[in-house]
Amino acid sequence: MAPTHYTRLTLAERPKTTITPSTFKREVVPFDLKPGREEILVKARYVSIDPAMRGWLNDARSYVPPVKIGEVMRAAVIAEVVETGQGSAFKKGDVVFGHFGWTEYAVVKDKHAERLHIQPGMEILDFLGPLGPTGMTAYFGLLDVGKVQAGETLVVSGAAGATGSIVCQIGKKRGAKVYAIAGSADKCAWLEREVGVDRAFNYKSATFYEDFRKQVGYLDVYFDNVGGDILNFMLTRLKQKARIVLCGAIADYNTSKPKGLSSYTNLIAQRAKMEGFIVFDYAKRYPEAQRELASMLKDGSLKRKFHIVKGLENAPDALNLLFSGGNTGKLVVQVSDEGVKTKL
Amino acid sequence: MAPTHYTRLTLAERPKTTITPSTFKREVVPFDLKPGREEILVKARYVSIDPAMRGWLNDARSYVPPVKIGEVMRAAVIAEVVETGQGSAFKKGDVVFGHFGWTEYAVVKDKHAERLHIQPGMEILDFLGPLGPTGMTAYFGLLDVGKVQAGETLVVSGAAGATGSIVCQIGKKRGAKVYAIAGSADKCAWLEREVGVDRAFNYKSATFYEDFRKQVGYLDVYFDNVGGDILNFMLTRLKQKARIVLCGAIADYNTSKPKGLSSYTNLIAQRAKMEGFIVFDYAKRYPEAQRELASMLKDGSLKRKFHIVKGLENAPDALNLLFSGGNTGKLVVQVSDEGVKTKL
Numbered sequence: 018m019a020p021t022h023y024t025r026l027t028l029a030e031r032p033k034t035t036i037t038p039s040t041f042k043r044e045v046v047p048f049d050l051k052p053g054r055e056e057i058l059v060k061a062r063y064v065s066i067d068p069a070m071r072g073w074l075n076d077a078r079s080y081v082p083p084v085k086i087g088e089v090m091r092a093a094v095i096a097e098v099v100e101t102g103q104g105s106a107f108k109k110g111d112v113v114f115g116h117f118g119w120t121e122y123a124v125v126k127d128k129h130a131e132r133l134h135i136q137p138g139m140e141i142l143d144f145l146g147p148l149g150p151t152g153m154t155a156y157f158g159l160l161d162v163g164k165v166q167a168g169e170t171l172v173v174s175g176a177a178g179a180t181g182s183i184v185c186q187i188g189k190k191r192g193a194k195v196y197a198i199a200g201s202a203d204k205c206a207w208l209e210r211e212v213g214v215d216r217a218f219n220y221k222s223a224t225f226y227e228d229f230r231k232q233v234g235y236l237d238v239y240f241d242n243v244g245g246d247i248l249n250f251m252l253t254r255l256k257q258k259a260r261i262v263l264c265g266a267i268a269d270y271n272t273s274k275p276k277g278l279s280s281y282t283n284l285i286a287q288r289a290k291m292e293g294f295i296v297f298d299y300a301k302r303y304p305e306a307q308r309e310l311a312s313m314l315k316d317g318s319l320k321r322k323f324h325i326v327k328g329l330e331n332a333p334d335a336l337n338l339l340f341s342g343g344n345t346g347k348l349v350v351q352v353s354d355e356g357v358k359t360k361l
Numbered sequence: 362m363a364p365t366h367y368t369r370l371t372l373a374e375r376p377k378t379t380i381t382p383s384t385f386k387r388e389v390v391p392f393d394l395k396p397g398r399e400e401i402l403v404k405a406r407y408v409s410i411d412p413a414m415r416g417w418l419n420d421a422r423s424y425v426p427p428v429k430i431g432e433v434m435r436a437a438v439i440a441e442v443v444e445t446g447q448g449s450a451f452k453k454g455d456v457v458f459g460h461f462g463w464t465e466y467a468v469v470k471d472k473h474a475e476r477l478h479i480q481p482g483m484e485i486l487d488f489l490g491p492l493g494p495t496g497m498t499a500y501f502g503l504l505d506v507g508k509v510q511a512g513e514t515l516v517v518s519g520a521a522g523a524t525g526s527i528v529c530q531i532g533k534k535r536g537a538k539v540y541a542i543a544g545s546a547d548k549c550a551w552l553e554r555e556v557g558v559d560r561a562f563n564y565k566s567a568t569f570y571e572d573f574r575k576q577v578g579y580l581d582v583y584f585d586n587v588g589g590d591i592l593n594f595m596l597t598r599l600k601q602k603a604r605i606v607l608c609g610a611i612a613d614y615n616t617s618k619p620k621g622l623s624s625y626t627n628l629i630a631q632r633a634k635m636e637g638f639i640v641f642d643y644a645k646r647y648p649e650a651q652r653e654l655a656s657m658l659k660d661g662s663l664k665r666k667f668h669i670v671k672g673l674e675n676a677p678d679a680l681n682l683l684f685s686g687g688n689t690g691k692l693v694v695q696v697s698d699e700g701v702k703t704k705l
Contacts, residue, residue, distance in 0.1 A: 282588065295629070
C-alpha cells in the first residue's frame with residue numbers, strides 16, 4: 018500500500034570543505050508518484066556511499082554535471098519494483114539497480130534500471146560491491162589502466178575500502194606482489210589475514226615511510242584512492258615504466274586547495290605515467306569484469322566486507338565516514354529492511 | 362700539432378639551487394692524450410647545452426648516474442677526429458658526435474662516437490639540434506608519448522627553445538592546431554612568423570591565463586618543458602583523454618622543493634594522463650625520426666635557430682641562460698672555430 022509521504026535528501030548548499038549538517042536537506046513530501054509508460058516505481062533498499070559523490074557536490078567541470086541545489090542527491094541504489102507502468106519490462110518484486118538517488122521512492126524509466134540476478138555465492142549487496150561500480154572500478158582501473166602483470170609490485174592505497182580491497186585481490190589473482198596501505202591496525206590485520214595481501218602498512222604509523230622504503234622499495238603499479246601526501250611519496254618510489262592509476266583522492270576531496278605533488282618530476286626520470294579514469298567509460302565491458310568477479314564469488318575466493326549504516330537520514334554522516342576512514346569495506350545505507358532477500 | 366695543455370670543466374660541488382661560479386672548476390691540464398686500439402682522439406667544436414644537464418648535477422636517483430664530483434661535465438659534443446688509434450674505423454678530419462663532455466680534447470672508443478654525414482640543407486649544428494637528441498626528444502615525445510592527431514589542439518611550453526620549436530613544427534605538419542608558450546614578445550613573434558604556430562602566448566603577460574582560457578580553451582596534448590605553475594594551470598585545461606607529455610621542468614630544476622601540482626585531480630575527471638619519457642630509450646628508432654627531420658631540412662621547411670656562446674669556459678653561464686630564458690632556439694657553446702665546415 019502506498020504511503021502518504023516519503024523521505025528524500027536534497028542538496029541544500031555546496032560544501033566548501035567537509036560536509037556539514039546544512040549541506041543536505043531532509044524533505045518529507047506527499048506521495049504522488051505514479052509510473053508512466055515503460056516506467057517503474059521503485060522503493061529503495063540500499064543506497065551506495067562512494068567517494069566520488071563528494072565530487073558531485075562541487076560546481077566544477079567534471080565527468081558528470083554537479084548535483085544541482087534542490088536536487089535529490091545522486092547515488093547508486095538497490096531497490097525493489099513496487100509498481101510497473103504500462104509496457105514496462107519489469108514486474109513487481111523485481112530487485113533492480115540504478116542511480117535513483119537518496120530517496121525512499123522514485124519513478125524511473127525502464128532503461129535506467131537493471132534487473133539483478135542473484136546467483137549462488139552472491140548476496141544482494143554485491144551489486145553495490147564487487148559486481149557494481151565499485152568492482153568495475155577495481156577491475157578496469159587495475160587491468161586496463163594499470164596493466165598489472167604477474168611478478169610486478171602493486172601498491173594499493175585505501176586498501177581496506179570497497180574498491181581497494183577488490184584491487185588487492187585481483188592483483189593477487191594476476192600474480193602480483195601486493196602491498197596494501199590502510200589507516201588502522203584492524204584494517205591492516207583484515208587485509209593481511211582475510212584479503213590476503215603480502216603486507217599491509219598503517220599510514221598513520223610514525224615509521225610508515227621508513228617501513229615502506231625498507232620493505233617494499235620500488236613499485237610497478239600504484240593504485241591510488243587517496244591522493245595527497247601518500248601519492249606524492251609514491252612518486253618517489255617508482256620503478257621504470259611504472260603506472261600510477263588515479264582512481265580517487267580522498268585526502269584532497271575535502272580541501273579547497275590541495276597541497277600538490279612536488280615529486281612529479283620523477284615521472285620523467287622513471288619514464289612513468291599517472292593516469293585517471295572514470296569507470297562509466299567501461300560500461301560496455303562490464304560483463305567481462307562481472308564474469309570474473311562472479312566466478313570468484315561463486316568459488317568463495319573473493320573476500321568482501323559491508324559496512325551498513327541504517328536509515329536514509331544518516332546518509333550524509335555515512336558519506337563523511339569515508340573521509341574520516343571510519344569504514345572497512347563497502348559502505349552502504351540500509352533504507353529499509355523489508356522485502357528484499359539479501360542471500361540465497 | 363698537439364698542444365702542451367688543454368682545458369676541461371669538472372664538477373666542483375653540487376648546486377643546491379642555481380649554478381654558481383663555484384659549481385664547476387676550470388682545469389688546464391698537461392696534454393697526455395693518446396688513442397689506443399679502436400679509439401680516437403677528438404677535438405671539441407661545439408658543446409650542447411641542454412636543460413637535462415641540470416638534473417645530472419643532483420645526487421639523486423635518475424635515469425643516468427649523476428656526474429661525480431671531480432668528473433668532467435657530461436655533454437653532447439660535435440668534435441673533429443685529430444688522431445686515430447690502431448684499428449679505428451675513423452679517419453683524421455672526420456666530424457663526429459658523442460657525449461664527450463666539457464673538454465677541449467678527449468680520447469674515446471670508436472663505439473662511443475658517431476660519424477656525421479652532412480647533406481644538402483643541413484648544417485653541422487643540426488646534429489645538436491633537429492638531428493640530435495633535441496630533435497629526437499621532440500619527435501618521440503610528441504608522436505610516441507603525446508600521440509598527437511590531426512585536428513587536435515597541441516600546446517607547447519618552452520616553445521622557443523630547441524626542443525619546443527621542433528615540437529611545434531612536427532605538430533603543425535601532423536595537422537594539429539598549435540599554441541606556443543614562450544617568455545618574451547620577441548620569442549612569440551619568431552614563433553608566429555617563422556616557426557608558424559597558430560598563436561604564441563607570452564607567459565609573462567599579466568593577462569596570460571585569461572588570454573589562454575579565452576583563445577585556446579581546452580587542449581588534447583600538452584608538451585611540457587617547464588613544469589611549475591604553467592603545468593599546474595594546464596591540468597585545468599584538459600579535454601577528455603588529454604595527454605601531458607612531461608619532457609622537462611625548467612621552472613622546477615633550480616628549486617630544492619617545487620611547489621607542486623595542486624590541480625592533478627583533473628586527470629581523473631578528464632580520464633587524462635601525464636607521462637614522462639627519456640629520449641635515450643628510443644635510440645634504436647632514431648633513424649625513423651632523423652629521416653623525417655632530414656627531409657624537412659632538405660626542403661627548407663624546418664625552421665631553427667642556434668644561440669651560440671663562444672668559449673668553453675662560458676659553458677656554466679650558458680647553462681644558466683636556459684633557466685633565465687635567455688636563449689631562443691638551440692643553445693650551444695662554440696669551443697673553437699677552426700677546421701669544421703658548418704655549411705655545405
